[in-house]
Amino acid sequence: MRRLILRRLGIGVVLVVVASAVTFVLIALVPGNAAQTILGASATPAQVAQLARELGLDRPLWAQYASWLGHALRGDLGTSLVSPQPVTATLDADLSVTLPLTIGAVGTSLVVGATLGTLAAVRGGAVARLIDLAAMAGLALPSFWIGLVLMELVAVKLRWLPATGFVALGASPLEWLRSLILPIATLAAGGVAAVARQTRDSVDDVLRQEFVTALRADGIPARQVLLGHTLRNAAIPVIAVSGTQFVAALGGAVVIENVFALPGLGSTVVQAATDHDLPLIMGAAVYFCVLVVIASLLVDVAYSLINPKVRLT
Amino acid sequence: MIRGLPRRPAALAGLVFLLAEIAAAALAPVLPLSPALSGNIADARRGPSLAHWLGTDQLGRDTLSRLIWGARPTLLDTAEAVAVALVLGIAAGVAAGFAGGRTDRTLVAVSDVIMAMPGMVMLLVVLSIFATHMGYAMVALGVLLTGPFMRVIRGATVAVRRELYIDAARMAGLPERLIMARHVIPRIRGTILVQGSLLAGMALLLSTAVAYLGFGTQPPNPSWGLMIGDGAQIMGSSPALIVAAGGATGLTVITLGLLGDGLRDIDTERWGIPRRRPPKRPRRPRSRGASVTQGGPSMGVDDSSMPFDLLRIEDLSVAYGAREVVSGVSCHLRYGETLGVVGESGSGKTAIARAVLGVLNGGTVTGGQIVLDGRDITDIAGYTPDQRASLRTGYIAQEPHASLDPTWRVGSLIAESVRRHRGVSRAEARRITIGLLAQVHLRDPETVARKHPHELSGGMAQRVAIARALACQPKLLIADEPTTALDVTVQAAILDLLREIQADTGMGILLITHDWGVVADICDRAVVLRDGQIAEKGTVTELYHRARHDYTRELLAANPALLS
Numbered sequence: 037m038r039r040l041i042l043r044r045l046g047i048g049v050v051l052v053v054v055a056s057a058v059t060f061v062l063i064a065l066v067p068g069n070a071a072q073t074i075l076g077a078s079a080t081p082a083q084v085a086q087l088a089r090e091l092g093l094d095r096p097l098w099a100q101y102a103s104w105l106g107h108a109l110r111g112d113l114g115t116s117l118v119s120p121q122p123v124t125a126t127l128d129a130d131l132s133v134t135l136p137l138t139i140g141a142v143g144t145s146l147v148v149g150a151t152l153g154t155l156a157a158v159r160g161g162a163v164a165r166l167i168d169l170a171a172m173a174g175l176a177l178p179s180f181w182i183g184l185v186l187m188e189l190v191a192v193k194l195r196w197l198p199a200t201g202f203v204a205l206g207a208s209p210l211e212w213l214r215s216l217i218l219p220i221a222t223l224a225a226g227g228v229a230a231v232a233r234q235t236r237d238s239v240d241d242v243l244r245q246e247f248v249t250a251l252r253a254d255g256i257p258a259r260q261v262l263l264g265h266t267l268r269n270a271a272i273p274v275i276a277v278s279g280t281q282f283v284a285a286l287g288g289a290v291v292i293e294n295v296f297a298l299p300g301l302g303s304t305v306v307q308a309a310t311d312h313d314l315p316l317i318m319g320a321a322v323y324f325c326v327l328v329v330i331a332s333l334l335v336d337v338a339y340s341l342i343n344p345k346v347r348l349t
Numbered sequence: 350m351i352r353g354l355p356r357r358p359a360a361l362a363g364l365v366f367l368l369a370e371i372a373a374a375a376l377a378p379v380l381p382l383s384p385a386l387s388g389n390i391a392d393a394r395r396g397p398s399l400a401h402w403l404g405t406d407q408l409g410r411d412t413l414s415r416l417i418w419g420a421r422p423t424l425l426d427t428a429e430a431v432a433v434a435l436v437l438g439i440a441a442g443v444a445a446g447f448a449g450g451r452t453d454r455t456l457v458a459v460s461d462v463i464m465a466m467p468g469m470v471m472l473l474v475v476l477s478i479f480a481t482h483m484g485y486a487m488v489a490l491g492v493l494l495t496g497p498f499m500r501v502i503r504g505a506t507v508a509v510r511r512e513l514y515i516d517a518a519r520m521a522g523l524p525e526r527l528i529m530a531r532h533v534i535p536r537i538r539g540t541i542l543v544q545g546s547l548l549a550g551m552a553l554l555l556s557t558a559v560a561y562l563g564f565g566t567q568p569p570n571p572s573w574g575l576m577i578g579d580g581a582q583i584m585g586s587s588p589a590l591i592v593a594a595g596g597a598t599g600l601t602v603i604t605l606g607l608l609g610d611g612l613r614d615i616d617t618e619r620w621g622i623p624r625r626r627p628p629k630r631p632r633r634p635r636s637r638g639a640s641v642t643q644g645g646p647s648m649g650v651d652d653s654s655m656p657f658d659l660l661r662i663e664d665l666s667v668a669y670g671a672r673e674v675v676s677g678v679s680c681h682l683r684y685g686e687t688l689g690v691v692g693e694s695g696s697g698k699t700a701i702a703r704a705v706l707g708v709l710n711g712g713t714v715t716g717g718q719i720v721l722d723g724r725d726i727t728d729i730a731g732y733t734p735d736q737r738a739s740l741r742t743g744y745i746a747q748e749p750h751a752s753l754d755p756t757w758r759v760g761s762l763i764a765e766s767v768r769r770h771r772g773v774s775r776a777e778a779r780r781i782t783i784g785l786l787a788q789v790h791l792r793d794p795e796t797v798a799r800k801h802p803h804e805l806s807g808g809m810a811q812r813v814a815i816a817r818a819l820a821c822q823p824k825l826l827i828a829d830e831p832t833t834a835l836d837v838t839v840q841a842a843i844l845d846l847l848r849e850i851q852a853d854t855g856m857g858i859l860l861i862t863h864d865w866g867v868v869a870d871i872c873d874r875a876v877v878l879r880d881g882q883i884a885e886k887g888t889v890t891e892l893y894h895r896a897r898h899d900y901t902r903e904l905l906a907a908n909p910a911l912l913s
Binding site: 047050051054055058059062063172173175176177178179180181184185187188192193244245246247249250251252253254255256257258260264265268269272280283286287288290291294302305306308309310312313314317320321324325327328329332342343344345 | 461462464465466467468469470471473474475476477478550554557558561562563564574577580581584585591594595598599600602603606703706707708710734735736737738739740742743744746748751752753754755756757765766769770801803814817820821
């Protein structure tokens, strides 16, 4: 187990370095540069060149990246070009929105999706067709469309939940939950559909296996065959793809936070992209990568716990 | 592959819809559409009408016209991303799958990195640099989609590479590049088409999302993403716009999915094993009287059915759908005896075992009777678990590993059955389990109980399966090819074990096999099955020395060592 974790952490570090380097190179392609952005369009070329030198932008690209990486390793991701805030301060604050949002969405996807998928596989018939249809809609409709429609129906028409905005957990736990319900439901829609399909195929697959036949022939109650044996086996491939679910939820959060005006990583990254705030975008890319690495590590650990065939390695 | 489409209406409809959509977008300048960029404000926020089939937006512009004009950037962006993903994914996937070794490892590592990157953020990085040029962002999206796509192509290539004609082409000295282009890519084009349509769906959803966020096409020009944003603003008073724009996106993704599913099915039919039609067999008149002699000549007193038989099968027929796999089979098994059911694969012997167990998995008993220990169990398929458990029938399957739940420890698996059948406490079940493991001669039963099935050899796993079958203290043990998957030396040991347990407990064994060696070793009597009917039956000695049926002689001749 310890070897597994160490190995995944090693891969994760490599991944974060590679991804940040790719981002860095992409940013270097920008026509104009950070100095131009800071000073605005009215600056003279001499002023820009002066600031570029101060910022070290005249050095070779690898040297710039090395110095960025050196600072990053000490927890310094630079300062935003737009606000005087350190990048890490902005992004840390964002995490308190994005983390509950994505964790809630992935959790909902897994619980609801697995339940529906199992129901479809076991019941068959009309129930299965209905679930198939819903899954198809969930996968085919853009998530932000689902979010906009939910907002109109649940928040504007029925006034059950707030339409937009975010209330900090510390300010009011109840309002915090209410402000997150719609975004989580929206973000989970695609995931529920994907997990339901995966679970259904997986349960179908296990139900055809010889050991299930043997258990039924032995007179083991249907409940026990399903809960004790079938689902445990069917969960293995579902857990294997739940890492993808988390990556997808992080990507989806970028759009959904904008729909619901939530002040999270996604809103920040879109704003930064619009403002050409490159240090902030760079920092956000690193935060996202680190989250992905942590999530896939947790998935691997869960996977090895449930699948005895990998538990030893 | 396209030729197979007319037989798949859903996929065909998908294709027609997509082509119509592309044609409309391409022909937008010459179609008689209302202006897309201007409208009469007096007509704003209208629902569908004759003048505006899909209604109007907040500025009175015609929704249908804007959808068709908006399809142009939307579909072009999508096509661009898909084209990039296809070119890169096929090249990298085929190269990795075909070359193997270091090339493979490198490319797989690269795709790992791509898949772990936060795609949406990388997309925004590119957009922050080239804000209004969606082209670059779509190339980036294409690269991001390459990660998973390349892996599927690689998998398909690896499967093809192992095929003989690829070896033949190599030996004929064809250059590798030519083999990949001429033999590998055409062979996996089904996979490419299926994955391509899935990719297109994903790319479409992502490009609409990016457009909704305000990148790419700028107002007043329409794109589907922007139109959904417009629709959201007027949804309260006029929901037509958001429904139309969301519907166009959703329908396109669905049709891409339908097309992909259809192409996959056609591809499976084309390359997969052709679906076998059941051989047409003249239907046997179903009358009880006639069936007694159906199995060929009866063989003396020894074979007659007695009222105190453990298992009596009379005139049993089993069908899977319209295909009858067992036709009018009668046989019986006495207490403490072993009956062999012998035949080639497909002769219906496993169906008989499953009919007695009540687990035909899609098949049904269409006629006849099964009596176990004086109790008619013909409709066992509908029994509750309690009723099944009360029958005390043990079952051993051919593949010991497949018949044991891989996620459970061996000890828990046996204890589950012990508790079920004997109603004892957890601790007591534990003790009995260890006893059973010892009874099947597993050394160090305590250690074995803590292992998972995959940690055991085939022979050990089969002993565990037998121990589990013994948990119910079986009166009848059904063993379906219990030694086929095992090494020869292990086979003999397993048969010895079955014989020993039978001597101890007096259970009857119904042994399904194709192996005359096994029959000779352990069975008292045997029935020979052919095409679902009994070709011959009798004591094993009789069958060996006076095989009357040509078929039995043929089967025996296939095992020449046994005739000496």
